[in-house]
Amino acid sequence: xxxxxxKTENEPSPAAAAVPVSERTSSAPKAAGQPPTVIDKDxxxxxxxxxxxxxxxxxxxxxxxxxxxxxxIGETGKVHAxxxxxxxxxxxxxxxxCTASDKIEITExxxxxxxxxxxxxxxxxxxxxxxxxxxxxxPASKPTPPKHxxxxxxxxGNPRPPSGAN
Numbered sequence: 001x002x003x004x005x006x007k008t009e010n011e012p013s014p015a016a017a018a019v020p021v022s023e024r025t026s027s028a029p030k031a032a033g034q035p036p037t038v039i040d041k042d043x044x045x046x047x048x049x050x051x052x053x054x055x056x057x058x059x060x061x062x063x064x065x066x067x068x069x070x071x072x073i074g075e076t077g078k079v080h081a082x083x084x085x086x087x088x089x090x091x092x093x094x095x096x097x098c099t100a101s102d103k104i105e106i107t108e109x110x111x112x113x114x115x116x117x118x119x120x121x122x123x124x125x126x127x128x129x130x131x132x133x134x135x136x137x138x139p140a141s142k143p144t145p146p147k148h149x150x151x152x153x154x155x156x157g158n159p160r161p162p163s164g165a166n
Contacts, residue, residue: 041076049081057092075109088118097131 036054039045043059050066057065058074065071067085077092084099090110098104100118108126117134 036070036072039077041074055085073110082114 111128
């Protein structure tokens with residue numbers, strides 16, 4: 001408490017103090033080093049949204065979303081776009097296709113109307129999902145050719161002369 005009952009700079013507002021810190025930050029993606037890109041619930045973005053950082057979308061996005069490590073669609077988020085990232089977590093609504101190189105999760109409040117593709121797919125009880133799902137590992141690198149020439153095949157034991165030979 002500051003001078004004359006005013007609040008200090010580091011003191012949360014009464015409304016913020018009523019909400020535990022874990023709940024205020026739980027929907028934000030956790031990135032090492034960089035803060036996430038946040039689209040607030042009052043924002044509308046039309047076009048291509050791209051960030052190397054993690055993203056939290058609580059507002060409306062129309063177009064395409066290209067995320068870095070993690071894209072989280074918050075409970076108030078409404079996305080009419082195709083989404084791609086390493087991990088996609090959906091707590092709000094998505095109308096479009098989602099592609100993740102690692103994991104897609106649709107929580108109990110999430111609604112997805114489109115196709116999803118990832119190595120790991122998790123759909124919680126109570127979630128809405130209308131579309132097709134594809135679980136696939138990323139394409140393996142091409143095998144390297146052998147460095148030496150393979151040996152001739154071994155015969156089956158009944159040698160026959162080639163056809164046309166006398």
